[in-house]
Structures are given as C-alpha cells and as structure tokens.
Amino acid sequence: MTVMDDWVTAVCTELDLDPAGVPVPAVLDLARDVAHQVLRPGAPVTAYLLGLAVGRGADPADAAARVSALAGTWPVELGADPADPTAP
Numbered sequence: 001m002t003v004m005d006d007w008v009t010a011v012c013t014e015l016d017l018d019p020a021g022v023p024v025p026a027v028l029d030l031a032r033d034v035a036h037q038v039l040r041p042g043a044p045v046t047a048y049l050l051g052l053a054v055g056r057g058a059d060p061a062d063a064a065a066r067v068s069a070l071a072g073t074w075p076v077e078l079g080a081d082p083a084d085p086t087a088p
Contacts, residue, residue: 026064033071046071 001009004024012019030050031043038046046067053063 021060023060023064026061030064030068030071033068037071038074 005019008022008024009019011017012022027047027050031047034046035043050060050063050067054060
C-alpha cells in the first residue's frame with residue numbers, strides 16, 4: 001500500500017465510506033488540470049464540488065472528465081487572478 005492508499009482508507013473509515021469507490025486517479029487528474037489551467041486554489045474547491053455532484057448521483061469518472069475538459073478550455077486570462085500569488 002502507498003501513503004495515499006493508507007490515507008484514503010483512513011478517511012473512508014472515518015467518514016463511513018467504501019474506499020473501493022474512491023476514484024483517486026480521476027480526482028488527482030482533475031485537481032492537477034484545474035490547478036494548472038485555471039488556478040491553484042480552485043483545485044480543492046473543484047474536488048469538493050465533484051464530491052457534491054457524486055453524492056447527488058453523478059458518475060465520478062464522467063463528472064471528473066467533464067470538469068477536466070472544462071478546465072482545458074478555460075481562457076487563460078480568466079484563470080489569472082492578480083490577488084492570488086499562486087496564479088500563473
């Protein structure tokens with residue numbers, strides 16, 4: 001097991017979730033896409049929004065792919081936030 005596997009298992013135990021249903025690679029890919037193509041602080045917020053959508057019945061892989069595609073088309077000038085020191 002990796003540290004990520006251990007962490008996901010521990011959090012799932014804490015939240016009474018099944019770790020087998022956690023699409024770790026899809027969530028990490030989505031966070032990377034948002035952090036690099038939109039803005040870094042958007043990554044954890046987007047992961048949270050994905051969780052809300054999945055909690056309401058959305059397919060995790062489909063929802064992550066759709067949001068990643070959206071991030072890929074996000075205009076660079078809209079992603080730049082002068083008040084954000086981590087912005088590109």
